[in-house]
């Protein structure tokens with residue numbers, strides 16, 4: 001009676017940049033906190049959350065079109081924008097669909 005890994009139910013979330021739905025673990029969570037909008041790498045911060053791909057194009061779109069602010073129901077402050085852009089700056093600049101950075105590096109290795 002070994003426990004099987006629960007492979008069937010995978011929580012799905014929508015990227016607010018490109019509106020693709022995919023497993024939550026493949027997305028970066030943003031959360032609205034009393035101190036502003038934060039990148040929630042643990043996925044555990046309380047508060048209203050939104051999800052984005054770990055690629056720059058989705059972040060740019062979500063910030064430029066205001067979809068992130070709308071998803072979080074908050075107006076992004078200059079501080080929020082600075083923080084989000086700093087995070088965005090280290091993301092891969094990948095316009096192509098269908099391949100995450102992890103997949104690319106797995107293929108390379």
Ligand SMILES: [Zn+2]
Nearest residue numbers: 015018053058
């Ligand atoms: Zn996306």
